[in-house]
Amino acid sequence: MTGSDVTRDGMEGAHPGRDALTGASTGRRRRRRGRGEQAMVPDAEFSSYYGKPILNKPTWRPLDIAGYLYLGGLAGASSLLAAGGQVTGRPGLARVAKLGAAGAISMSLAALVHDLGRPARFLNMLRIFKPTSPMNLGSWLLASYAPLTVAAAAADVAGRHRIVGAAATAGAAALGPAVATYTAVLLADTAVPSWHEGHREMPFVFAGSGATAAAGLALACAPFRQTGPARRLAVLGAGLELGAFQLMKRRMGLAAEPYEKGKPHWQLRSAEVLTAGGAVLATYAGRPGHTGGRARLLAASAGAALLAGSAALRFGVFHAGVASAEDPKYTVVPQRERLTSRARSDGD
Known part of the structure; x- marks a missing residue:
């Protein structure tokens, strides 16, 4: 090109609408759209917002927090099973479930405090009562529930203070469903796409997962002749967990994709x-x-599988959420779709 090739109307013989190069610096071209039309910019990639991530991914330790989610579900459902065993005259089942609830909630609290760094941070959450905060309500729930499980287990093992033990068992059973499911509300209350978009079904998924874990512990440790309620709880919990999880993924749209990729996929498939x-x-x-x-071996094998399956589900859900926070498209694309849908509704 020389200076004589340039006129007031542009380059002589050039047609900007047709001959302009696109993506010269990136090497990418788009397919033609209509007659002779080419894109003037490369495809957008959702990578950052002014050089920074759109969301800060969760910094929780996987073993601590995923373990906290799992153990809380095991504890809450075990308290229900303990009350059922006590009412129906199955002392062996009731004892295993009481000990399981007390041990699981104690380890769950230990994992939470370990992730927080020091016990004072957990205690500081009890300085106020804020009904609109799932974290604050969860802290009060754990602070109320844990002593009840310990009292119920201690009374059963000691064989003393039976009235106190029965009252503690009933109290723990009343709080058990909330303990088993409140962590789902806690996750869904965040901005993490693959957790937030599942807010309708995730409490049911966690309820089913907690039920299978509690049933698994009872099947593995309780006298076989007293495990009838645990076997029925295993079937009920498995149906609820698997059904609610499939429904959740169908309703989540793009945010369900992290559940089908990488580590979360094989963890959830194993679950x-x-x-x-x-x-x-x-x-x-x-x-x-x-x-x-033979029956004892079958029950123990079933219990081990149910315990492992429940743990794999919690770890899979945790890792899928972290993956969705790392990739901006799971935040940007659904948001744009909602804005477009809202604009169309307003226009109509």
């Missing part, structure tokens, strides 16, 4: 196989004719 297999084994163990060592 499905273990939970379904554990429920089948629990049912099979209860069939007439299965007694003695």
